[in-house]
Structure formats: structure tokens, C-alpha cells
Amino acid sequence: MPSATTAVLAIDQGTTGTTCLVIGHDGAVLGRAYRELAQHYPRPGWVEHDPHELLEGVLSAAREAIAASGTTPVAVGLTNQRETVVLWERATGRALHRAIVWQDRRTADRCAQLAPEAAWIRESTGLVTDPYFSGTKLAWLLDQPGVRARAERGELAAGTVDSWLVWHLTGGAVHATDHTNASRTMLYDLESRDWSDALCALLGVPRAVLPAIVPSSGVLGTTVPDALGVPLPIAGMAGDQQAALFGQGGWAPGGGKNTYGTGAFLLLNTGAHRPSAGAGLLTTIACDAHGAPVYALEASIFIAGAAIQWLRDGLGVLGHAAESEALARGVAGTDGVYFVPALVGLGAPDWEPHARGTIVGLTRGTTRAHLVRAALEAMAYATRDVLGTMRTHGGVPFDRLRVDGGASANDWLMQFQADVLGVPVERPAMVETTALGAAGLAGLAAGVWPSAEAFLSAQAFTAFAPAADRSAVDAAYAGWRRAVRAALAWARDPEA
Secondary structure (H helix, E strand, O other), rough: OOOOOOEEEEEEEEOOOEEEEOOOOOOOOOEEEEEEOOEEEOOOOOOEHHHHHHHHHHHHHHHHHHHHHHHOOEEEEEEEEEEEEEEOOOOOOEEEEEEEEOOOOOOHHHHHHOOOHHHHHHHHOOOOOOOOOOOHHHHHHHHOOOHHHHHHHHOOEEEEHHHHHHHHHHHOOEEEEEHHOOOOOEEOOOOOOOOOHHHHHHHHOOHHOOOOEEOOOEEEEEEHHHHOOOOOEEEEEEEHHHHHHHHOOOOOOOOOEEEEEOEEEEEEEEEEOOOOOOOOOOEEEOOOOOEEEEEEEEEEEEHHHHHHHHHHHHHOOOOOOHHHOOOOOHOOOOOOOOEEEEOOEEEOOOOOOOOOOEEOOOOOOOOHHHHHHHHHHHHHHHHHHHHHHHHHHOOOOOOOOOOOOHHHHHHHHHHHHHHHHHHHEEEEEEOOOOHHHHHHHHHHHHHHOHHHHHHHHHHEEEEEOEEEOHHHHHHHHHHHHHHHHHHHHHOOOOOO
């Protein structure tokens, strides 16, 4: 048997696969494993996962990571794709249906029917009434023939992916979720920080099927020996974006992070202050330094790295995405070119689903380098748009931005981001901050780190300090806003 150390097993169960890391008290990755997860598309707009395949992938990857580490972790931290829903039998643990994934749109008509209640739903939950969230997905599962009667008899259990995994890891002993995941269901009241009887009644969800809500840091159960080969306490749990915020040290008011992926996910911790929503922002739950629930604002930029992918795959402007940095450095500016990458509409703060990608300022002197640089600049400008709105609504100071995700490896972009925001941008050496956050939440409860600050001290960051002339930056940003107004005018033209 491997020797015991002060290491934590982090399970990061994502949309396309599961990554398991064994992370030591010094932040080093001691063992690693990955399992891909099949995607199922039974109808247009429907997206599903096989919950049992997902579970087996988690168990297999976790065992492999532990074996590779040569250690026995002292605790398990779990983070997961949010909003994805599973419904299963309490007696057997068998799922009644494939998991309905967060991307699934099958409940769009049901959400449209809820329009008269949308303002109340937003006030209660901080969310917009959209199929993205879990509540209408669960209602759809319960509406299948014979299912609701079984749920009302107490035979069924439901939850997001974290609840499904905890149930099976503990042999059915624990049915639980944490506040960060619960806050994404459209069934959780932000004020009471509990399931809402009124929301459950509105959506037709028996409260008896829902899990208990627990803090994100704290022992909530122990894995059965045959799950991971050795019984381990499950001591940390959070949704993926909130786990990444914690992994970046964003547990105090004003702590913010941006994940640059296909799109970009921004979170800003507002502490005990519950901010007003609006302008495309969501109010959600994050974690404080002890894993207790606090408020946060969240927003999504629909297109970030996907703009570079489009230039590569759609136009052939790039051979590889990594070329973008050298091309951006090779020109002094964009020569007045702005690219508004509204390829799937605009999100916060403008929120125009009919907007489409717009490039303005083209001249005969425009080159592919100018286009690529404009695409990178758009990520930084859109981040300033969203963070400006967050600061207004959040009412908290904001003095730095922590970053992760694929595009954060681009040093030119990170320096430009710092210049555009006027605050330092800090990138961790350990870019897998989602898994790191899960490990931190579990490690605090298990005594691996005596405090959140001690946990963060094991991480190294590269800082990019703002260095550009503010007047020049603000003038360039004003040009970006002009380009956005052009995209909005095209989308809203009554002659269209």
C-alpha cells in the first residue's frame, strides 16, 4: 500500500472528461490521470452523459492518480461541471435516465412559460430563467411516465454531478451538495441559503428528492473501501468556477478571476454583500477563506479563445493558435481595426443574442497580424466591459485580476489585459486551478494547510503590471465601445 502523506486527491469532473490529481502540501502534483467522457446528442439541442460511465471514469482515474503518486491521500476534494442533473433510485443507485448536461436546451419552452415569474425567480435565485440551469431539467426528468409518483414516495434521489458522485463514493450513505452547486439550480434561495419551497412548487420538484446542502469545506462523508481502494474522507466540494476562484485565492471581497477558454468566465467575490443582478450578470455563491458561502457576481463572455480558433480554422489566418502571440507582437497596434467576436451573440453587459461578429476599421493596409491582434485585444476589452459592470453592481474594491485557462499562457495578452484594466494581472504557475481549489477546500478541513493563506503560499504567480499610458488606453477602449455600438446597431436595425 502507498505510504501516507499530507496530500489531497482532487477530482475534477468536467464536461468532456475527468482529471484526477494528487496534490502535495507544497502544491506539487504527485499523481495524475484523465478519462474522457462520451457526449450524447439524442436530438438537436439535447446533450446527455451516461452517469454510470461518468462514475466509472472518476473511480478509474482516481485510483490511477493515487497509484501514480505513491502516496495515500488524507482527503478527497471534488469539483464538477455545474448545472448537469442526474436522477437515480435510492435502493439501487441506478440512474433512471442519462444525465442532462448544462448545455442542453430541451426545456426552452418550459422556461418561456415561466416568463411571468422571471423577475421573482431572478430576485430569489440571482439567475435568469434559462434551460442552462438545473431546475427545469430536473422537472423534465420527473415528468417522464411514472417517475413523479416514485419521487413523491421517496424512492428517488436527484442532484448535480457532485451529489451523484458523493452518493456512490460513500455507498449511498450521503446525499449532499454544497452551496456553490445548489446556487446554480434555480431552486436555491440566495437569502435563506436553502432550498426554496416556493421555487420547488413552481417547478414541480418534490423537496424530498433534493440533497442536503453542506459547506464547501468540511468532512461530509467517507468513501467506501472498494471505491478508491482505501477509505478517505470527502472534505471539499465546489462547482468548477467557484473552485477555480478559491484556487486563485479569491475568497475575500474584491477577489476576482477570469478563465480564458473557448469563452471567458469571470467571478467577483462580493463577500457578505448580496449584489443586485442585471446587465447580464448573475448573482451566485462562492466560498470564503473557510469554505463558507459568500456572494459573488458571475458573467460569461461567449467568445474568447474561440475567436482565435475561428481565425485558424474558418479563415486559415493562423496555422496554430500559439502563433497569435508573435503576430500580435509584430505590429505596433491594430491600425484602428476592431473585432467584436459576437459569433454567437453578445453576452454581458450588452446582452444582444442577435448580434453577430463584426470587424470595423479595415483598410488596404490591414494584414492578418492586425486581425489576430484585434481578436486578442477583444478578449481584454470584453473583460474590462464585464468587470466594470461588476464593480458597479458589486460595490467592492477591485485591485487585481487572477487568470487561468488556455489563453492566459499568452504573455502579450496578459500584459495588454493589465494595461486595459489598469490593475495587475496575476497568472499562477499551476494553471489547473479548478482541481487546485477542490484540493484546497479539502486540505483545509483535513489539516493539510492550517489556513487558506498557507494553502495559497504554496503557489507561485507571474505578475503583469499595467505599464501603458492611461490616456492612450482609454482612447483605444473608447474605439472598442464604438465598434460594439456598431455591432449592436446592425443587430437591432428594424430593416433587418
